[in-house]
Amino acid sequence: MADPVFARLAIIGCGLIGSSLARGARASGAAAEIVIHDASPFARARIAELGLADQVTLSAEEAVTGADLIIFATPVRAIGEAAAACAHAISPGAIVSDVGSVKAAVSEALSAALPDSVHIVPGHPIAGTEQSGPDAGFAELFHQRWVILTPQAREDDAYLEAVQRLADFWTALGAQVERMDDKHHDLVLAVTSHLPHLIAYNIVGTAADMEEVTRAEVMKYSAGGFRDFTRIAASDPTMWRDIFLTNKDAVLEVLGRFTEDLQALSRAIRWGEGDKLYDLFSRTREIRRGVIEAGQESAEPDFGRKRGG
Ligand code: NAP
Numbered sequence: 001m002a003d004p005v006f007a008r009l010a011i012i013g014c015g016l017i018g019s020s021l022a023r024g025a026r027a028s029g030a031a032a033e034i035v036i037h038d039a040s041p042f043a044r045a046r047i048a049e050l051g052l053a054d055q056v057t058l059s060a061e062e063a064v065t066g067a068d069l070i071i072f073a074t075p076v077r078a079i080g081e082a083a084a085a086c087a088h089a090i091s092p093g094a095i096v097s098d099v100g101s102v103k104a105a106v107s108e109a110l111s112a113a114l115p116d117s118v119h120i121v122p123g124h125p126i127a128g129t130e131q132s133g134p135d136a137g138f139a140e141l142f143h144q145r146w147v148i149l150t151p152q153a154r155e156d157d158a159y160l161e162a163v164q165r166l167a168d169f170w171t172a173l174g175a176q177v178e179r180m181d182d183k184h185h186d187l188v189l190a191v192t193s194h195l196p197h198l199i200a201y202n203i204v205g206t207a208a209d210m211e212e213v214t215r216a217e218v219m220k221y222s223a224g225g226f227r228d229f230t231r232i233a234a235s236d237p238t239m240w241r242d243i244f245l246t247n248k249d250a251v252l253e254v255l256g257r258f259t260e261d262l263q264a265l266s267r268a269i270r271w272g273e274g275d276k277l278y279d280l281f282s283r284t285r286e287i288r289r290g291v292i293e294a295g296q297e298s299a300e301p302d303f304g305r306k307r308g309g
Helices: 016-028 041-050 060-064 076-089 104-113 157-172 182-209 215-220 224-232 237-246 248-270 274-293
Strands: 006-012 031-037 055-057 069-072 095-098 123-125 146-149 176-179
Touching: 006 016, 006 060, 016 031, 016 041, 016 157, 031 041, 031 060, 041 055, 055 060, 060 076, 069 076, 069 157, 076 104, 076 237, 095 104, 095 157, 104 182, 123 157, 146 157, 157 176, 182 215, 182 224, 182 237, 182 248, 237 248, 248 274
Parallel strands: 006 031, 006 069, 031 055, 069 095, 146 176
Antiparallel strands: 123 146
C-alpha cells in the first residue's frame, strides 16, 4: 500500500459516490483517516454498520475539523449550503473538492461559501450506477474511469500543488485524471450524459402515458432499446433534478441542436429518404466503435481488467 496522500479525509454526503470514495480511499491507503458526515440518520447508521469510516459525525462541522481534504458528495444543489454550514471549521490550506455532475454552478457556490484561505478544486468522477445510498458503493467504481478536475483560475504555487495532490489522490483510487474548464465540462457532459438522461426520462414517460398501448404491454414487450432507456430513467430523481436546474444553459443549447436534428430525421422518414437514414446510422456506428476503443463501453466495474489498451 502506498503512503497516504492525505492525513484526514472528510466526506460530506455518503451515498453511492461518497461511499465508493470511502471504500476506495481505504482500500488504496490514499487517506490515513476517513471521517464521514451524512444528513440522513439512516445513512449514518448504515455507514457505521458497514465500517466505512474511522468516525461518523452528527455534524459536517465536526467532520471537516482538522481535515486536509474535504469532498462534498451530496446532490449538486445541496453542496453550497453544506459548505457554508461548516466553512468556519475548515482549516486554512485545506483542499475542498466535490463530485457533483455539474461544475460551473458548484464552483461558484463553493467560492461564495468558503474563505480564500482554502483551496477549492472542483471535480467530477465519470463513473456511477443507477443505485443510491451507502450500500450501493464499491471501491472499484473509479478504476480506469475518468475524473475531471475543473481548477479555478489561480496560478499560485500553493494552489497548483493542491490540484496535483488531489489528482494524486484520484490516481491512487485507480482513476485517470483530466483537467478542464468548468463551462466546457458542463457542455461536454450535457451532450454525453445529461441529454441522454433527458431523452430516457422522456421516452419512458411517453410510453407510460400512451393510451392505445397499455403499461402491461410496454413492460411485457420491452425490447432491447426500451429496456436500456428504463434503466437510465430509473436514475435518482433528486440528483437529476439538480443537474438539469444547475446546467440549464448547456442542456438547453444541446437540446436545441437535438430537436433540429430530430426534425430532419422525421422529414427523412416522411419523404422516404433512405440514403439519409443509412448515412446517419453508419456514422453513429463509427461513434460506437470509438466508445469501445476508448474502453468506455460498459458501466460495469473494471475489477482489475485493463480497458482500452
Ligand atoms: P446519493 O446516493 O443519493 O447520496 C447522497 C447522500 O448525500 C444522501 O445520503 C443524502 O441524504 C446526503 N445529503 C444530502 N444533502 C446533504 C447535506 N446537506 N449534508 C450531508 N449529506 C447530505 O447520491 P450519489 O449518487 O452518491 O450522488 C452524489 C453526488 O455525486 C451528486 O452531486 C451527483 O451529481 C454526483 N455524481 C453521481 C453519479 C452517479 O452515477 N450517481 C456519478 C458521478 C457524480 P438524503 O438521502 O437524506 O438526502
